[in-house]
Amino acid sequence: MCGIAGLIYADANGGREVGTDITRMLQSMKHRGPDSTGYALFGPRTSSYVMRFTLADANDPRDYEFADRIQRHRFLVEQRLRRFGAHIHEIDEETEYAYRVTFDYDGDLKQLADLVEDVPGAEVLSLGHALEIIKDLGDAESVATQYDLDGFRGTHGIGHVRMATESDVDISGAHPYWAYPFSDVAVVHNGQLTNYFQWKRRLERSGHRFNSECDSEIIAVYLAEKMSDGASLEDAMRDSLTELDGVFTYIAVTEDALGVAKDEMAAKPLVLYEGDDMVALASEEIAIRAVLDREIDTYDPFEGEVMVWQR
């Protein structure tokens, strides 16, 4: 089933409590997907890069040398970043297997991300100037506590609660998906894509990497590739209505915009609130009420609609 949510503030100079707000939205939709929860949050933009990566999955068996192996691999990642010319500011251990690292770098992002992922067990969850993707097993409150998202301030964000249908319950299969290797683009998706394999192969032929068996993984790369060819987010999303097959409502975010697209059958729900201070959207109104505890005017966008809000 899955539940998706998105939030973009009209006035967010200095950032607002996007971590807390998205957690509230996702927790109220826990019944739509208890398997895993994920966030794509945009903090304040900096000139350096911020990268989130994991070195093991949450349900990997903990054998006796698990901790040693993780430490070894962590040093490998650091070593490779340095060797590639990245100047590391900070590396934080978020959980025993998930890390956040900030660094200065002016080379090719794909080469860098590939080199990190070449370390055994490593997966780059997000890479950009402002985008941070946090995802793990469990409901929103447990993930938010685990990764300390309550203090996360930012300008906009999206989130996803997952009920796994077509791939495993693990971090690789959890949303949101980063548009590897395009910086600051992410997507959450509710639905199924029926021409997923065609697109996966098409994008793989142009050199993109996919790490999971989850159909939603292609959407972000599909959009980001179009945008890198000069299309706007809105145009890329409009193309997706005919080029992606299946049922979907997805929310895409870039550094300065948040957009939603609904397939031509209107098979997956979305409720939209457009206020003066924020635009909030979610699979169910109850999620929007979790951040706006008063009577509000909401509506469901129609089939085949694409809407984009710029910051």
Next chain:
Amino acid sequence: MAAVGEGRITYDARGLAEPAAEAPRIAEIDGDRATFDAHDLSTRLINLELRRLLYEEGIGDVTVQNPGAKHSIGVGILTRCRITFEGSLGYFGCGLIDGPEIKITGRVGWSACENMMSGVVTVAGNAGSLTGAALRGGDLVVHGRVGARTGIDQKGGTIIVGGDAGMMTGFMMQRGRMILCGDVGHGLGDSMYDGTIYVAGKVASLGIDCVPGEWTEADTEFVERKFRIHGLGSPPELQKFVCGKKLYNYDNLEPSERKLVL
């Protein structure tokens, strides 16, 4: 603030929510009227309180404040009464009802009033998809816009929509009437078996076997009566759509089966 009341829900071993819940008895009763605030209550507690007031106390007019877009509120009410929801309902609001006259001052989510047998439901705001799914009788009036597949599998009653409607409106409609005052999306009345759809705005496209119908005096009388009853002013100019009866062939069925299907 988030999901007020829902956070404390407990489940039994089978996954049933709040198996031992009892009506919270918080309503203020004044003669034949009662009012209670649903803000801090879970879905189950709201419905238990509602049922207590209607069935045990025999109250005929209940107002529920702050329903907060929670799901499955006001479901399965099988008595004649008046209920006012001051706010919005989530999914499956007022489903499976038989008799009540319900007013919702906000909006409703997906599948509102599904399988309603009789009564009147008025929604002041918008409605989600699948509004009035499998409606059997009664009147459902939505003043705002509705999502896709409104009145899917409608088997009776009347759905009136003030605003626009999404795609596949009246999909597989079997009986009853629908009055749509705004524009309608693609596939209107797709695969309908019977029933009548009136549309005031533009129709993006007709579905399979949905054809324009001939306007009669009875149509004028019906539309004017419904608009008068619900205080909707004078009706706009409407087009009528019916089933072309080319898609199915009931004559292949036994007479007894035919009765069952229709």
